[in-house]
Each structure stands twice: as structure tokens, then as C-alpha cells.
Amino acid sequence: MRVLFSVSSWPTHYSSMVPLGWALQAAGHELRVLCMPSQTAAVAGAGLPPVPVLGGVEVAVHNRLSYVREARAGQWPYPWTPLHPVTGAAMSTLDEFDLGDYLRTDGARFAAASAAGHDTAVEFAREWRPDLVVHDPVSTEGLLAALVAGVPAVLALWGPVGTHEPAPVRILPDDLGDSFPRHGFGPFGPDLIRHVLDPCPAAVAAPVRGQRLPVRYVPYNGPGVPPGRLPRTPGRPRVCVTWSTALSTMTGPHSYALPAIVAALTSLGVETVLTATREDAEALGPVPATVRLLERCPLYALLPDCDAVIHHGGAGSAMTAMVTGTPQLAITFASEQSRLAERIASSGAGRHLPGHIATVETIQAAVAALLQDVAYQRDAAALRRAALDRPSPVDLLPALEKLAAE
Missing domain, CATH: 3.40.50.2000 (Glycogen Phosphorylase B;)
Incomplete structure (x- = not known):
């Protein structure tokens, strides 16, 4: 079986997928991981084969944009102003971020990069012909590639936050480049997600409408050296x-x-x-x-x-x-x-x-x-x-x- 992973630009978003990648390879299945160039070292360092061809908004920029939207909608609960979405600089007021200028400049650039990344994912899937696609919630390139290739796509949750959360918790990204309509699948939305890998027991289950595929969470905390057993002070927590x-x-x-x-x-x-x-x-x-x-x-x-x-x-x-x-x-x-x-x-x-x-x-x-x-x-x-x-x-x-x- 050929399995295609698609991951975002933040390693903790796909770290829960790494043990599944190991299991697939150990069982003799062939694996490739679509990623941004910034994730090449992290993916390869986990023992998975990267294909660094994706583009779009880096997760830090995406999240800061979300926080500014929350603040403008009155949903930001903190007494300080969010950071500038693009530069990450501190802002004293929301007026310091010009949304119109952003849409003309950085926003347009991010949208073009997102469209190109989705198109590249589709092209790769057509050529490599995977039997299955697994993607993290932020990497919708994998979902689109699976839809075009006519193979199942499985979203891998990273924890107890689901595909059908109300605003402002929504973790699924916007389709900046209108890639899903361009490829004939209409506007992107959570109902396009049909299968979900869910590592969360019922006590912490998140809202999901697709078919849940339960899986055990196997920790992968990135590279590091365990310290061995640390001596404890008796009687002290x-x-x-x-x-x-x-x-x-x-x-x-x-x-x-x-x-x-x-x-x-x-x-x-x-x-x-x-x-x-x-x-x-x-x-x-x-x-x-x-x-x-x-x-x-x-x-x-x-x-x-x-x-x-x-x-x-x-x-x-x-x-x-x-x-x-x-x-x-x-x-x-x-x-x-x-x-x-x-x-x-x-x-x-x-x-x-x-x-x-x-x-x-x-x-x-x-x-x-x-x-x-x-x-x-x-x-x-x-x-x-x-x-x-x-x-x-x-x-x-x-x-x-x-x-x-x-």
C-alpha cells in the first residue's frame, strides 16, 4: 500500500502521526510526506521521507491572524492586544494592522503560495498514485489530493479539539487560494472530511462528524535524550x-x-x-x-x-x-x-x-x-x-x- 502524508509547518501538529508512519513503514508499506521546505529536517529527523513542495501561510502567521480576528469580534479574552500577524511585533491597538494593505500584499502572496502548494500536492498524487492519504488538520493539501485522486483521506487529530468546533476555536484553515473550487469540489468546509483518526477517549472527545477511527496516542516529543532516572528528595512532590x-x-x-x-x-x-x-x-x-x-x-x-x-x-x-x-x-x-x-x-x-x-x-x-x-x-x-x-x-x-x- 502506498500512503501519502500531508503535514503543516508546525511539528507539534503532526507529531502524533509520526508513530503511525513508523508502523506503516515497518509493515512494508511505502510512505511519502508532503511538507513545506521548513519542515524537511523535522520530517527526515523523525525517520520519514519528506517531499518538501508545499507552500502557504506559516502556522505562526495563521494563528496571529486568527487572534486579531477574535479581538475584532470581541472574542479575545485577554487584556492585551494580539501581536501583528505578519511581523509578530507588539501592537498597542488593532488599528496598527491594516487589513486592506495585508490583503493586497502579504495576503495575496500567501494565497498564491497556498494555491501553488495545493496544485503541487494534486500533481504529486496523480503521479505517485497513493492508495490512502493521511493529513493533519491544518494541511488541507492532502485532503484535496485525495479527492482528486479518488482515494480515501483521513484527518489525524492532534488532541481533543475537533473538526467541527464553533468559532473562535476552529482549527481548520481557510482555503486562501480557492483550491477546492478550482478543482471542482466547491467551497472547502469540515463536511468534506469523511474519516478522522481520533486519539481521544470518550471523556475528552471532540466534535467530529466523519467516521472516527480510534487510535492510541503514542508520544513523540521530537529529538532529545532522556535523562535517566533523576534522584528524588524523599517526601517532596x-x-x-x-x-x-x-x-x-x-x-x-x-x-x-x-x-x-x-x-x-x-x-x-x-x-x-x-x-x-x-x-x-x-x-x-x-x-x-x-x-x-x-x-x-x-x-x-x-x-x-x-x-x-x-x-x-x-x-x-x-x-x-x-x-x-x-x-x-x-x-x-x-x-x-x-x-x-x-x-x-x-x-x-x-x-x-x-x-x-x-x-x-x-x-x-x-x-x-x-x-x-x-x-x-x-x-x-x-x-x-x-x-x-x-x-x-x-x-x-x-x-x-x-x-x-x-
């Missing part, structure tokens, strides 16, 4: 903190919550293990002796020996904590992460703290509750069992083979 590698580039300097998190954990007297980029860690300056810094350490290697985890609401962090059974606190700064955190909190496996009300005191109270209330450990363990009951990527292969054959 251990809390892991993992922070986004580029959150500030999307939501601004107000989302740099690490100083408040470290201060809150220090006041609680817990042992803190912080994994972050070198830049985020260096911005903290000197840290207390109770804080151990690990640069880009794979999260799956840390969480089994932690009593709780704090993250920004990213799907990779939340899903990794889910399969390790670790109670989690999500401090969020964007609508998608907020919805994800709400679903984790509603399952009882964690708590949600919107970023604009995250202070040393509120963080301290939320972490204390996670560590002291056994209900969080119980519900996190239950969510882990439900997650592990789903078919592994290897066990999923017969269903994908059947779908391709039909």
Missing part, C-alpha cells in the same frame, strides 16, 4: 513544567509565565523539573536549588516519575500527560488551547487556568489542589487506562488497509 518552544512568538511576551510558575512551585516547596528551550530557560535567570533545568528533554521520559505537570495547553503536552496518567495544569493563552484544557479539566484529570488570571497565588492554589486531592490522581489514571485501551498504530493498520481497498 515532583512537578514537571514544560513550556512551548514558541508561544511568545504567537501570543506575545505576556504568555511567558515561567517566572510566576517557578515562584509558585518554590513557595509550595516542591521539586521542579523544567524542560524548555535554552532561550526560555536563560530568560529566567538564576533559579532556586529546588529547580532542575533540562533543555528539550522528551516529556514522555519525565512524566512517569512526576506527581503533576504544568504546560500551556499544547496538545503534545496534554496528550503525553494523558497516556502517562499525570494530573495536569494547563495555563492557556489562546482559544484552541483553552478548549483543550477545558476538556481535560472536565474529565477530572487536571485543571485549567486562563493565562490572564495566572498569578503566583492562583498557580500555587491550582498545583496544591492537584497534589492534595486524590480525585485528580484517580481520574488521571482512569483517563490513561481509557487511552491505552485504544488500538495502537500497529493495530490500526488493518482498518486503514481495508479503507484503502474499499
Whole structure:
């Protein structure tokens, strides 16, 4: 079977697809990964064969545009103004972004690149003739290529945010280049998605109308070296903190919550293990002796020996904590992460703290509750069992083979 992956310009959007790619290749299936040139190293570094021919809006620009739209619609809950969508510079007012000028210049360029990328994906599919296409929610090139080639397309969710979310949570991109109408399929919309790989147990399930194909979430946190077993201080809880590698580039300097998190954990007297980029860690300056810094350490290697985890609401962090059974606190700064955190909190496996009300005191109270209330450990363990009951990527292969054959 020939399988074509299509991925976006943000590695955490497709990291959940990597173990499936390994399973397909190990079973003897042939795989190619359509991606932007910026993702060539990340895809190849994961052991998957990249085809770097896609184009369009980089995810950071796409997200910043979404935040400006939310702010203009009165749906932006934070007291600060979003960043400039194209430059990423701080804005004091929304008037600093000229939408008309953007549509004439950068917007037109992004639309042309998106159209070219979709056309290239279609051309590649016609020549390579895949039997099946799997794509992440932001990479609609794979969906269009499958429709034109007449083969099944499967969208791979990255976490508990679905294909049919209301605004402003919608994760599916706009069809900037009108590629779907140009190829005869009418306006792009979520109802074109017929099959969905879903790694989320029922307790955190997201809205989906296509056929759900349940799959187990297998953590892939990118390249990194596990630290081995870290010695613990007897009687002292251990809390892991993992922070986004580029959150500030999307939501601004107000989302740099690490100083408040470290201060809150220090006041609680817990042992803190912080994994972050070198830049985020260096911005903290000197840290207390109770804080151990690990640069880009794979999260799956840390969480089994932690009593709780704090993250920004990213799907990779939340899903990794889910399969390790670790109670989690999500401090969020964007609508998608907020919805994800709400679903984790509603399952009882964690708590949600919107970023604009995250202070040393509120963080301290939320972490204390996670560590002291056994209900969080119980519900996190239950969510882990439900997650592990789903078919592994290897066990999923017969269903994908059947779908391709039909």
C-alpha cells in the first residue's frame, strides 16, 4: 500500500502521526510526506521521507491572524492586544494592522503560495498514485489530493479539539487560494472530511462528524535524550513544567509565565523539573536549588516519575500527560488551547487556568489542589487506562488497509 502524508509547518501538529508512519513503514508499506521546505529536517529527523513542495501561510502567521480576528469580534479574552500577524511585533491597538494593505500584499502572496502548494500536492498524487492519504488538520493539501485522486483521506487529530468546533476555536484553515473550487469540489468546509483518526477517549472527545477511527496516542516529543532516572528528595512532590518552544512568538511576551510558575512551585516547596528551550530557560535567570533545568528533554521520559505537570495547553503536552496518567495544569493563552484544557479539566484529570488570571497565588492554589486531592490522581489514571485501551498504530493498520481497498 502506498500512503501519502500531508503535514503543516508546525511539528507539534503532526507529531502524533509520526508513530503511525513508523508502523506503516515497518509493515512494508511505502510512505511519502508532503511538507513545506521548513519542515524537511523535522520530517527526515523523525525517520520519514519528506517531499518538501508545499507552500502557504506559516502556522505562526495563521494563528496571529486568527487572534486579531477574535479581538475584532470581541472574542479575545485577554487584556492585551494580539501581536501583528505578519511581523509578530507588539501592537498597542488593532488599528496598527491594516487589513486592506495585508490583503493586497502579504495576503495575496500567501494565497498564491497556498494555491501553488495545493496544485503541487494534486500533481504529486496523480503521479505517485497513493492508495490512502493521511493529513493533519491544518494541511488541507492532502485532503484535496485525495479527492482528486479518488482515494480515501483521513484527518489525524492532534488532541481533543475537533473538526467541527464553533468559532473562535476552529482549527481548520481557510482555503486562501480557492483550491477546492478550482478543482471542482466547491467551497472547502469540515463536511468534506469523511474519516478522522481520533486519539481521544470518550471523556475528552471532540466534535467530529466523519467516521472516527480510534487510535492510541503514542508520544513523540521530537529529538532529545532522556535523562535517566533523576534522584528524588524523599517526601517532596515532583512537578514537571514544560513550556512551548514558541508561544511568545504567537501570543506575545505576556504568555511567558515561567517566572510566576517557578515562584509558585518554590513557595509550595516542591521539586521542579523544567524542560524548555535554552532561550526560555536563560530568560529566567538564576533559579532556586529546588529547580532542575533540562533543555528539550522528551516529556514522555519525565512524566512517569512526576506527581503533576504544568504546560500551556499544547496538545503534545496534554496528550503525553494523558497516556502517562499525570494530573495536569494547563495555563492557556489562546482559544484552541483553552478548549483543550477545558476538556481535560472536565474529565477530572487536571485543571485549567486562563493565562490572564495566572498569578503566583492562583498557580500555587491550582498545583496544591492537584497534589492534595486524590480525585485528580484517580481520574488521571482512569483517563490513561481509557487511552491505552485504544488500538495502537500497529493495530490500526488493518482498518486503514481495508479503507484503502474499499
